Structures are given as C-alpha cells and as structure tokens.
Amino acid sequence: MDASVKGPAPDIAGAKKGGTLTITDAGAPPTFDPAGAYYEFSMTILSELVTRGLTGYQVDQDGKSTLVPDMAQGLGKESADGKTWTFKLKPGMKYSNGQPVKAADFVYAIKRSFDENLGGQGPVPYLKTTLVGGDTYKGPFKDKGKDFKGVTSKGDDTVIFHLTRKWPTLPYYLAFPAASPVPQSAEKKSTYEKNPLATGPYKFKTFNKGTRIVLEKNTQWDAKSDPIRHQYPDTIDVKLGVTALTEQQRIFANSGPGATTLDISGLDAGLETKAKSQAKQVVFGPSPCESYLPLNSKKIPLEVRQAIAVAYPYDQTRKAGGESRLTYDPATTYAPPQVPGIKQYPAVNGLIGKGSGDPAKAKAMLKKAGKSNFELSWYYVSGKGQDEAANNALKSAMQKAGFKVKDVPVSQAEISEKINDPNAPQNVGQGISSWCYDWPSGDSIYPQLFSTTTAKDGRSVANLQDKAIDQELDRISALDPTEAAPEWLAFDKKMTKQVMGIPLSYSKASSVLGNKVHNVVPDPNHGLPDFAQVWVG
Structure with missing residues (x-):
C-alpha cells in the first residue's frame, strides 16, 4: 500500500x-x-x-x-x-x-x-x-x-x-x-x-x-x-469464447489482426515449441492461484500425513495429468510468493513441491508409527484420460509407500458435490483443491483454508476445526497489513509442520501477443496483463 x-x-x-x-x-x-x-x-x-x-x-x-x-x-x-x-x-x-x-x-x-x-x-x-x-x-x-x-x-x-x-x-x-x-x-x-x-x-x-x-x-x-x-x-x-489454439496460431503468424491481438487464454500445450522459438510473443507471470491436496486432519494422524507428504509423486501426477512446466511453479507454502511477507523457507515434512517422492522412506515411517496399510480414500473423475492417469500415478505411489488405497470413481457432474461434502467418508482430496486470493494479504488466504467455518462448509484443505487456530486467524487478521505480513509467514510454517494439506503448485499465467502489441506487463493479483498499459503500433 x-x-x-x-x-x-x-x-x-x-x-x-x-x-x-x-x-x-x-x-x-x-x-x-x-x-x-x-x-x-x-x-x-x-x-x-x-x-x-x-x-x-x-x-x-x-x-x-x-x-x-x-x-x-x-x-x-x-x-x-x-x-x-x-x-x-x-x-x-x-x-x-x-x-x-x-x-x-x-x-x-x-x-x-x-x-x-x-x-x-x-x-x-x-x-x-x-x-x-x-x-x-x-x-x-x-x-x-x-x-x-x-x-x-x-x-x-x-x-x-x-x-x-x-x-x-x-x-x-x-x-x-x-x-x-x-x-x-x-x-x-x-x-x-x-x-x-x-x-x-x-x-x-x-x-x-x-x-x-x-x-x-x-x-x-x-x-x-x-x-x-x-x-x-x-x-x-x-x-x-474463442478457440485458443486457433487464435494463438494466428497471433504467432503475425498476420492481419493477429499482429495486434493479445490472447489471455493461457498458452496452448500444443504450441510450446512455437513459444520457445518466438519467445518475445509469450509473456508469463504470477497468478493469485495455488493448488493443494487436501488432507483430513481429523481422520489422518500427523505421522501419517507426514508419510503422505514424503511419498507424494509430484512429477508423476503432473506428467500423467498433462501439466506443462510452463503453467506452474512448485509450491512449498500455502500462499503464493508475491503476497507480502511470504518468503521461501526450508521445506519441512517432504513438502518440496517437486520430485518423485520417496515411497521407501514413507513406508518405513508408517511402520515406525504402527500405521502400515493405513487406508487412504478419495474420489476421482472417471472417463477422462488425463484425470484417470493422474489418479493412477497417485494411487501407485501411495501403494508403494505401504498405504491401502480406495479410489472411488465418479462422473464430472458429481465431483464438485462429492469433494465438498463435509460428511463424506473419504479422507483425502475433500475440500478445496485450489484457491485464488482476492487481495494480496494473508487474511484473503489462510482463513479460507484453515478456519472452522470453511471446514464445516466442506471447503477447507484440512477439515481443521480448532478454536485456537480460529483465534489466531482472527488475531492476525485484525493487525495492520504491515504488522500482519510476518505473522502470516509464521502461521504458514506452523501449518506445514502439521502437514495441513499438501501445497502443490503456484499457478503461472501466460499470454500470447502479436508483434505489434507492446508493454504487456503481468498483473500478479489478476493473473492477467495490466490492460491499462498496453499499446499497439
């Protein structure tokens, strides 16, 4: 400010x-x-x-x-x-x-x-x-x-x-x-x-x-x-409502109106090679959005959550799901790094945001905790190739780590209602799998992820219903933003130590622009260019 x-x-x-x-x-x-x-x-x-x-x-x-x-x-x-x-x-x-x-x-x-x-x-x-x-x-x-x-x-x-x-x-x-x-x-x-x-x-x-x-x-x-x-x-x-691939091909050709067009749909995966050869025509920038794997803290003990984090197959699920490296940065915090006060800190509990996971280490952790064959259950969308492939990658990694897995197929039409049901029997993936902040401050992020109110609505990342946590969220939210910034970072560290859900990816925004479009500057709070600065010629 x-x-x-x-x-x-x-x-x-x-x-x-x-x-x-x-x-x-x-x-x-x-x-x-x-x-x-x-x-x-x-x-x-x-x-x-x-x-x-x-x-x-x-x-x-x-x-x-x-x-x-x-x-x-x-x-x-x-x-x-x-x-x-x-x-x-x-x-x-x-x-x-x-x-x-x-x-x-x-x-x-x-x-x-x-x-x-x-x-x-x-x-x-x-x-x-x-x-x-x-x-x-x-x-x-x-x-x-x-x-x-x-x-x-x-x-x-x-x-x-x-x-x-x-x-x-x-x-x-x-x-x-x-x-x-x-x-x-x-x-x-x-x-x-x-x-x-x-x-x-x-x-x-x-x-x-x-x-x-x-x-x-x-x-x-x-x-x-x-x-x-x-x-x-x-x-x-x-x-x-345009077809992104068609528009972006026209823009890269710099023909006619394409030369003065700015497409903000996000770079089509089929044009990554073109984007590398014509790098000046693609602008990448931060987004206010981040994705997570929700873990039910009421149903999964801390030592089991720690083992899940160590075993998590970031690379395999991203590859299977068709996720391009151009669309994300690995996440290690619950808030995107452009939020004031949020700084990268040494990862704890295996929350490193990338890699293939360590199933052998996770299996040993479960055995030491007396939790071998602990059952993990979640919903996934059936009938969609990449969704099923990503699900299979996660299932395989968790089974190798010594978990019993119950993955329940549902239709695309059902998935939203299923994962937002606070009374569902599943213990993984229930709640919000992504969040886009409304303004760059922790009070637009952490209460939505960790408060009792959102947990009761089935929209948190940890089903955390803890009065002490609620009081801490209220206390920090009432501080001046400058004073609150380091407090939010401390709160973030507290949540990672408890593995209250797994931070997965910071979303990256991308825009494709014709060669006569100039000064395309990413706006980190909207995940789009700042249109008020763009000129053509």
Whole structure:
C-alpha cells in the first residue's frame, strides 16, 4: 500500500496512441455487471479499463503491484477502534455521460452488490460478515427503503463504512469493481452490464453477451487524477469464447489482426515449441492461484500425513495429468510468493513441491508409527484420460509407500458435490483443491483454508476445526497489513509442520501477443496483463 501516490499514471517509454487492440479469451465470464464481476477477466476488463474505485492497483514495469488511492484522496482514515473507515473523494470526476460522481453513488454500488441476482456471484460475502447489518441486508430491491447502516455518505465527497469488527484490509476490497460507483439514476438491474457508466479511460460501445465487447475512449475520463491507467488504443475489441489454439496460431503468424491481438487464454500445450522459438510473443507471470491436496486432519494422524507428504509423486501426477512446466511453479507454502511477507523457507515434512517422492522412506515411517496399510480414500473423475492417469500415478505411489488405497470413481457432474461434502467418508482430496486470493494479504488466504467455518462448509484443505487456530486467524487478521505480513509467514510454517494439506503448485499465467502489441506487463493479483498499459503500433 502507498497512500501518497497521485495521478497521472507514470509515462510508458515509447508508447504510442491510436489503433485497435484485440483481446481474446477462450472463456466467457457470466456477467460484466460490476456488482457480480468476480472472474479474473471480467474484473480486469472493468477495473483496469472501464470502472475506477476508491482504491486500485498500480503495476510497475517489473510487475510489482501496489494498492494506491484511485478516486479517493487517500487509502481511507480508520477510526481508533478500527470499526469506521472514511474516504474523501477527489474533486471534479465525472461519468462517461458527463454526470458528476458523488459519494452516494459508492453507497448505492455497495448496496446493489448485496442483491443475489446482481452480486450473488461477486465478492459480497466479505461485506455480509463485516458491515453493520450486512448479515441480513438483501439489497435495494428486496429491502427497498430499508435503512442500511453498513455504508453511508456525508455530502457529495465523503463515503463512510461502518464495521462490526476491525478490517484493516478494507482498502483492498474497495479495488473490486463491485465497489466502483453506480448512480441510482442509472440502475437498469439485469441489463446494466450492457453499458455500465464508465469512470475509466474506456466505455462500452457495443456489448454482445458471451461473445464480444467493443470499448471506445471515454472523453470524460480524468487522466490527471488517475494514477493507474492510460488511454493508448483508440478501440479495444474484446472477443470471448474463442478457440485458443486457433487464435494463438494466428497471433504467432503475425498476420492481419493477429499482429495486434493479445490472447489471455493461457498458452496452448500444443504450441510450446512455437513459444520457445518466438519467445518475445509469450509473456508469463504470477497468478493469485495455488493448488493443494487436501488432507483430513481429523481422520489422518500427523505421522501419517507426514508419510503422505514424503511419498507424494509430484512429477508423476503432473506428467500423467498433462501439466506443462510452463503453467506452474512448485509450491512449498500455502500462499503464493508475491503476497507480502511470504518468503521461501526450508521445506519441512517432504513438502518440496517437486520430485518423485520417496515411497521407501514413507513406508518405513508408517511402520515406525504402527500405521502400515493405513487406508487412504478419495474420489476421482472417471472417463477422462488425463484425470484417470493422474489418479493412477497417485494411487501407485501411495501403494508403494505401504498405504491401502480406495479410489472411488465418479462422473464430472458429481465431483464438485462429492469433494465438498463435509460428511463424506473419504479422507483425502475433500475440500478445496485450489484457491485464488482476492487481495494480496494473508487474511484473503489462510482463513479460507484453515478456519472452522470453511471446514464445516466442506471447503477447507484440512477439515481443521480448532478454536485456537480460529483465534489466531482472527488475531492476525485484525493487525495492520504491515504488522500482519510476518505473522502470516509464521502461521504458514506452523501449518506445514502439521502437514495441513499438501501445497502443490503456484499457478503461472501466460499470454500470447502479436508483434505489434507492446508493454504487456503481468498483473500478479489478476493473473492477467495490466490492460491499462498496453499499446499497439
């Protein structure tokens, strides 16, 4: 965080204005309404190009991200008890239609994010557990006229958040599109996503749900007050649901529109050789996501969890599952390394993130603990070649290590419900196998992985239901982010010593760009390029 940063955004050396940038993605987010935008792509398109917030992320040329004031004059003023946050707006800001931005618009945006039809897929659960009245508020349509006290305005330039507990990382939350201003007069409910009022450098020109969005310059954008964004291309053509292989082949050929196209689908495995020979046309960067192997700490004793970690066949399961080395880095911590405070430390209990495992050592560990033939059970998806191959690699390694294995085949349609069932009899793989942080701080990671609340919902990595751990999570979460950073690292070490699930991989993002696309800088918090810096020519 840096509250001193002011606009405009730093100049990009050599950048040129004009032209059309095409951005393609194999996916298609379910909504571009700011209230419900929670997919990385929809959040990035909105927050970096169309909507501004009270705060936002400034990404430098080295890919380092810093939370800075955006439409607010600072990063907020916290009350002595930590339960009130006050933000003052910068003067003179307008929407794309010329209407002035007011504090009440931020209040209304927060309110509408509580509506299950608009914000139900968004980050609003954080507000439900933190804002005063958030646990019962249903939004401005179902609770029309209700006096919601969680967020209020004072005059046209002051936004005030009222909390039930301390939330030092609230400024991070306010970088979500869901917290960007929406005037009540512009409300169109389910159709607002077709043309949200813009405060950023671009606005929607055309919108075809699930297939295409064309952005044009927003002439009302206040560049001088914006420390994050630029307005280089004249037009940005966003194409959704494309075939990644086809798009990337066209881009590598640098023919026609391919030369000015940026595909963010992730490098197709069939093009790895091409990517090596045309390395300047592929950009790799960190992602906020990490994968794990959940281990039920209630059903598997520590000494057995330690043996599982020693035997784990990282290399075999990755090869069998078709996982490219270009898509991950081996994980040894529960949080990605770009999170402040997270540093690599000597691996313990065999949690090294790579290698073939040591079944002989693990077998000896089981024998010493009197746990030979301990049964491990898990679900896997049948009928999918790579999934079955990865399952067989894991099963073989565990059997060689002296475990009895019960692998239960289920369909793709069943797997999510099965692994999220807290009452299922299985003891491996139950809960969340991956997590993408919502902002770069431990309170957006560790409570989700290790709290009693998530365990009861069937969505933790260890089924850990420990009051002392819950209290520790609450204590660190209430600290200033700078003070909390080393505490989160200590907590991470504590969890690895107890083998509360196996960290597997830090995800890596990749983008393929034409030879006329420039300054593609990875944004570590979105796992995508910082679109606000890209230029063509």
